[in-house]
Amino acid sequence: MAASEPGAAPVPVAKLVLLGSHAVGKSCVLERLVKGTFSKFTIGATIGAAFAPHLLQKDGSPYVKLEIWDTAGQEQFQSLAPMYYRGAEGAVLMFDLTSARSFEAMKHWGEELGANGRDGVALVVCGNKCDLVERDPDSREVESEFAIAYADEIGAEYFETSALTDVNVHEAFMRVTDEIMSLRRAQAGDAPLASADPRDRHESIVLPDEDARMGSKPRGGKGCCS
Numbered sequence: 020m021a022a023s024e025p026g027a028a029p030v031p032v033a034k035l036v037l038l039g040s041h042a043v044g045k046s047c048v049l050e051r052l053v054k055g056t057f058s059k060f061t062i063g064a065t066i067g068a069a070f071a072p073h074l075l076q077k078d079g080s081p082y083v084k085l086e087i088w089d090t091a092g093q094e095q096f097q098s099l100a101p102m103y104y105r106g107a108e109g110a111v112l113m114f115d116l117t118s119a120r121s122f123e124a125m126k127h128w129g130e131e132l133g134a135n136g137r138d139g140v141a142l143v144v145c146g147n148k149c150d151l152v153e154r155d156p157d158s159r160e161v162e163s164e165f166a167i168a169y170a171d172e173i174g175a176e177y178f179e180t181s182a183l184t185d186v187n188v189h190e191a192f193m194r195v196t197d198e199i200m201s202l203r204r205a206q207a208g209d210a211p212l213a214s215a216d217p218r219d220r221h222e223s224i225v226l227p228d229e230d231a232r233m234g235s236k237p238r239g240g241k242g243c244c245s
């Protein structure tokens with residue numbers, strides 16, 4: 020829990036996970052959300068996983084303190100992903116709009132979450148790098164209608180995002196967070212605001228480099244550039 024000011028209601032905490040194949044832009048999207056920047060040359064492939072806390076604001080007030088796990092998409096790290104998605108209340112499933120292969124790989128993550136994730140996990144699907152398809156429509160390998168159909172199938176909202184040009188990043192995270200909060204309310208209003216078990220929140224395995232890289236400054240769909 021985090022309180023915004025003395026006497027104020029505690030700010031709820033929610034754990035989110037980013038899933039998708041290598042180089043779809045998960046870390047860049049997270050950096051855009053958390054720091055408001057895009058590091059074209061300094062972000063390398065994620066090793067293991069990275070953690071970033073982020074205080075999401077709504078209407079100028081603290082809304083939810085997100086604990087975000089950015090998983091590594093490279094093949095050799097895929098077996099680690101369950102550690103990060105198991106306790107997650109929300110997931111951002113990401114693919115690259117210029118890569119049909121990444122779309123297929125993302126469906127695999129959707130299946131895994133359905134089979135092994137938490138019941139009633141809140142989901143959004145993000146087709147990232149919409150700046151590229153806007154600049155060159157021929158580079159698009161996944162049509163919006165297919166992505167929307169898939170998102171509908173798994174009960175998710177679909178966003179076309181760009182970490183580079185800051186399109187729909189905040190909106191996608193707000194959407195998945197709203198969904199988490201409404202699922203909590205639907206659960207008779209008595210669901211815990213955050214896991215009391217630190218193991219569920221992976222507090223003991225924060226990767227120092229990644230944590231430092233992301234920082235924790237608060238900052239405050241759909242089609243590309245809509």
Ligand SMILES: Nc1nc2c(ncn2[C@@H]2O[C@H](COP(=O)(O)OP(=O)(O)OP(=O)(O)O)[C@@H](O)[C@H]2O)c(=O)[nH]1
Pocket residue numbers: 039040041042043044045046047048058059060062063064065066090091092093147148149150151180181182183184
């Ligand atoms: N044009 C464009 N490039 C992007 C965007 N997001 C990420 N990239 C580029 O895509 C590449 C991969 O980005 P990452 O954020 O490292 O990808 P990732 O999904 O975290 O990759 P792993 O950590 O290996 O799973 C980098 O060269 C980024 O500069 C975007 O929105 N637009």
Ligand SMILES: [Mg+2]
Pocket residue numbers: 045046047063064065089090091092
């Ligand atoms: Mg990464």
